Amino acid sequence: MNKLWGGRFENQLDYDIEIYLNSFYIDKYLFNYEIKVISAHVKSLYLCNYIKLNEKKQILNSLFLIKNNFRKLNVEDIHSYLELELIKYNGDLGKKIYIGKSRNDQITTLNKLMLLDEIEKINILLIFIRKTIINLAEIEFNTPVPGFTHLQIAQPITLGHYLLSWNEMLKRDHINLLNCKKNTNFCPLGSAALAGHNYKINRNIVKKILNFKYLTENSIDAVSDRDYVILFSQFCNILIIHLSRICEDMIIWSSNKFNFLKLSDKISSGSSIMPQKKNPDLFELIRSKSGRIMGNSVNILTILKSQALSYNKDNQEDKESLFDNIYTIKNTLNCFRKCILVLKFNKKNMYLSTLKNYSTATDMADYLVKKGLTFRDSHKIVGNCIKYCENNDINFFNISLKELKIICNLFENDIFYFLSIEGSIKNKNTYGSTSPNQVLNSIQRAKFFLNNIILKFK
Ligand code: ARG
Numbered sequence: 438m439n440k441l442w443g444g445r446f447e448n449q450l451d452y453d454i455e456i457y458l459n460s461f462y463i464d465k466y467l468f469n470y471e472i473k474v475i476s477a478h479v480k481s482l483y484l485c486n487y488i489k490l491n492e493k494k495q496i497l498n499s500l501f502l503i504k505n506n507f508r509k510l511n512v513e514d515i516h517s518y519l520e521l522e523l524i525k526y527n528g529d530l531g532k533k534i535y536i537g538k539s540r541n542d543q544i545t546t547l548n549k550l551m552l553l554d555e556i557e558k559i560n561i562l563l564i565f566i567r568k569t570i571i572n573l574a575e576i577e578f579n580t581p582v583p584g585f586t587h588l589q590i591a592q593p594i595t596l597g598h599y600l601l602s603w604n605e606m607l608k609r610d611h612i613n614l615l616n617c618k619k620n621t622n623f624c625p626l627g628s629a630a631l632a633g634h635n636y637k638i639n640r641n642i643v644k645k646i647l648n649f650k651y652l653t654e655n656s657i658d659a660v661s662d663r664d665y666v667i668l669f670s671q672f673c674n675i676l677i678i679h680l681s682r683i684c685e686d687m688i689i690w691s692s693n694k695f696n697f698l699k700l701s702d703k704i705s706s707g708s709s710i711m712p713q714k715k716n717p718d719l720f721e722l723i724r725s726k727s728g729r730i731m732g733n734s735v736n737i738l739t740i741l742k743s744q745a746l747s748y749n750k751d752n753q754e755d756k757e758s759l760f761d762n763i764y765t766i767k768n769t770l771n772c773f774r775k776c777i778l779v780l781k782f783n784k785k786n787m788y789l790s791t792l793k794n795y796s797t798a799t800d801m802a803d804y805l806v807k808k809g810l811t812f813r814d815s816h817k818i819v820g821n822c823i824k825y826c827e828n829n830d831i832n833f834f835n836i837s838l839k840e841l842k843i844i845c846n847l848f849e850n851d852i853f854y855f856l857s858i859e860g861s862i863k864n865k866n867t868y869g870s871t872s873p874n875q876v877l878n879s880i881q882r883a884k885f886f887l888n889n890i891i892l893k894f895k
Contacts, residue, residue, distance in 0.1 A: 439510075439511070439512060439517065439521050440513055440517065441513070441516070441517050441520060441540075458513070458750075459512075459513050459514065460513070460514045460515075460753050460756070461510075461512050461513060461514050461515060461517075461518065463756045463757060463760070464514050464515040464544070464547075464756060465515055465518070466760065467515055467547040467548070467551055468504075468507060468515055468518075468519075469504070470546075470547040470550045470551050471515045471516065471518075471519050471543075471547055472500055472503070472504050472519070473550065473647065474543060474546050474547060474550070474626065474643075474647065475500065475519060475523075475534070476497060476500055476646075477626075477642075477643045477646035477647050478534065478537070478538060478626065478643060479493055479496045479497060479500075479534050480493065480497075480642065480643075480646060481638055481639065481642035481643045481646070482534055482536070482537070482638065484639070484642055485636075485637060485638045485639060485642070487536065487537075487636065487638070488530075488533060488534065492530055492533070495527060495530060496523065496527060496530065496531070496534060499522075499523060499526035499527055499531075500523075502526065503519065503522045503523070503526065510522075514540070514544075515547075516540045516543055516544070520535060536634070536636055537627065537629065537634045537636040537638045538626055538627065538629055538634070539629045539630040539660075541628070541629070541630050541631065541660040541747075541748040542625045542626050542627065542628040542629055542630075542656075542659060542660050543626065544752075544753075545625050545659070545660060545662070545663070545752075546624065546625050546626045546647070548665075548666070548755070548756075548759070549621050549622075549623075549624075549625070549649075549665060550647060552617075552621050552665060552666075552669060552759070552763075553618065553621055553622065555763045555767070556614060556617065556618045556621070556669075557894075558767060559614060559763075559766060559767060559770065560611075560614060560894050562767065562770040562771060562774060563607060563610065563611050563614065563770065564887065564891060565774055566607060566770065566773060566774050566777065567604055567607050567608070567611070567883075567887055568887065569774070569777050569778065570600055570601075570603050570604045570607070570777060571601070571604055571880060571883045571884060571887065573597075573600050573777065573780070574596075574597040574598075574600040574601045574604070574876065574879075574880055574883075575597065575877075575880050576597075577595065577596035577597045577600060577782070578595060578597035578873050578876045578877055578880070579595060579597070579873040579876075580595060580596040580597065580782070580784055580787070581593050581594075581595060581596070581787065581788050581791045581858050581859075581862060582594060582595070582596045582599060582697070582782075582787040582788075582790075582791065583787070583790045583791045583793070583794075583796060584599070584871070588689070589794065590790060590791075590793050590794035590796050591796065592796055592797070592799060592861065593791040593796050593797065593858045593861050593862050593871075594862065594865075594871040595862055595871050595872075595873055595876055596782065596784075596787065597873070597876040597880070598870075598871040598875075598876050598879075601876065601879050601880070601883060603679075603683055604883050606679040606682075606683075607676075607679065608883075608886060608887075608890075609675070610672060610675060610676040610679060611890050612890070613668075613671065613672040613675060613676075614672050615890065615893055615894060616668065617665060617668040617669050617672050618894070620664060620665050620668055621665040621668075621669075622649055622650040622651060623649065623650070623651045623652065623653045623654075623659075624640070624643060624644040624647060624649035624651070624652050624653065625653045625659035625660065625662075626640065626643045626644075626647075627640035627643065627652075627656075628653060628656035628659035628660050629656065630660070630748070631656055631657050631660050631661075631747040631748060632656055632657075633656045640652050656747075657746055657747045658746075658747070660747050660748040661744070661746050661747040661748050661749075661752070663737065663740070663741055663752060663755050666737050666755050666758075666759050667734075667737055667738060667741070669759065669762065669763075670730075670733055670734040670737050670738075670758070670759075670762055671734065673730045673733070673734070673762045673765075673766050674727075674730055674731055674734050676766065677726055677727045677730040677731075677765075677766070677769070678727060680723050680724075680726075680727075680769065680773060681723065681724040681725075681726075681727045684717075684720035684721070684723045684724045685720075685724055687717065687720045687776075687780075688717045688720045688721060688724070691717050691720075695786075695790075696783055696786045697782060697783050697786055697787050697790070698780065698781065698782060698783065699781040699782075699783055700715050700717055701779035701780075701781060702715075703775070703779050704717075704719045704720075704772075704775065704776050704779060705717055705718060705719065706718045719772060719776060720776070723769055723772065723773060726765055726769055729761065729765060730762060730765060730766070732758075733758035733759075733761055733762045734758075736754075736757075736758040737755055737758055737759070740752065740754050740755060788858070791858045792832070792834060792858065795823050795826070795832065795833055796858075796861070797833060797855070797856045797857070797858070797860075797861045798819050798822075798823060798833075800855045800856060800860070800861045800864065801815075801819045801822065801833070801852065801855065801856060802815040802816050802818075802819045803815075803855070803864075804848075804852055804855045805818060805819070805845065805847055805848075808847040809847070810847070818844060818845045821844050821845075822836070822841065822844050822845075825840065825844060833856045834856070838850060838852070838853075
């Protein structure tokens with residue numbers, strides 16, 4: 438195998454060990470970024486008077502050809518690949534450009550450039566998804582649905598309010614993604630092996646060409662830092678947990694028992710034996726992706742733990758989990774995007790469910806507090822009302838004022854508005870609550886925050 442080193446070695450590397458040490462099988466996917474980085478390096482060598490104009494032109498032309506003629510080679514890594522190709526195309530001139538950098542600063546530069554591009558694609562998916570959710574919430578700002586705690590019907594809420602809770606989770610994910618972008622945006626090239634280098638090359642030139650925002654501050658840290666991989670994996674962890682919770686709700690909502698959601702044919706599959714089945718497979722699969730995402734996170738954290746400063750070969754192992762995270766998250770968000778476009782809510786069933794389980798019992802208790810009782814005392818009275826209803830097989834919607842007055846004479850005719858689904862929802866009117874009025878306010882703020890983060894990503 439062609440190598441970039443070996444002058445001091447007397448014996449051949451064992452074949453199996455060589456294969457084990459190689460990273461070309463995975464870092465070849467960074468080929469385009471390797472070309473970009475070497476092009477920028479060559480331009481800066483020219484600007485700093487290390488190569489002549491015609492030499493720069495020749496190398497850049499050959500890089501163009503090499504880029505369009507990727508072939509299978511038996512090499513150690515992507516850096517060796519390009520260096521050998523450049524020598525093949527340019528002879529000694531190909532060797533001349535290999536000053537003022539090393540593979541240690543190069544590999545993390547490629548990684549960062551690739552991640553920044555992928556962050557942008559994920560950003561676009563998140564914007565689309567959040568916009569769709571906010572629009573859906575606007576349509577359903579006044580649609581009643583039961584809210585759950587402990588998976589028991591708790592209190593009536595609006596579907597718009599429920600959907601905005603998705604947007605809040607994704608908003609935090611979006612902020613995490615932005616933070617990851619900020620932390621990735623430091624150019625390490627020129628840190629060389631770990632100490633910097635002996636040439637008068639202005640690092641700002643490469644930084645500018647590659648469109649990085651800042652230069653890394655310390656060459657030791659620059660070659661050993663993989664915090665941006667950790668930050669990205671943490672963004673993925675929390676995002677996939679959010680998606681798994683949303684999907685779990687949709688699985689429950691689409692179950693025959695709940696029947697809140699009609700599964701679109703576009704996102705569900707059938708059973709090979711039970712002809713009647715329509716299964717929420719996509720939601721289930723998204724839910725299960727959390728396993729691999731969290732596994733990837735353990736991978737990168739463990740690679741870095743206790744690693745002596747600065748660069749070690751351990752860092753080569755950052756790629757699979759990073760690539761897998763990027764692929765899984767992009768793919769998942771794309772499918773989730775398609776899911777939310779075809780959500781069909783069964784509003785009648787949602788409404789009928791709000792009538793169950795004395796969902797407005799808290800409103801009855803609050804009513805009595807308004808009439809002067811303490812909440813603890815009114816809580817007890819409402820408990821008695823529920824007991825009475827259960828014993829007589831009635832509910833809050835057909836109990837009479839006369840019956841209520843026997844339990845507590847503070848009840849008047851206006852109690853029935855407080856007990857109604859509409860009344861209960863309308864009365865939850867504080868900032869961030871479920872009343873249609875508040876939901877409309879939240880939607881305005883949600884749109885504002887989303888536009889704001891779009892600007893910050895620029
Ligand atoms: N393949 C290595 C990586 O992915 C980069 C090469 C640095 N290797 C070295 N022996 N200094 O991290």
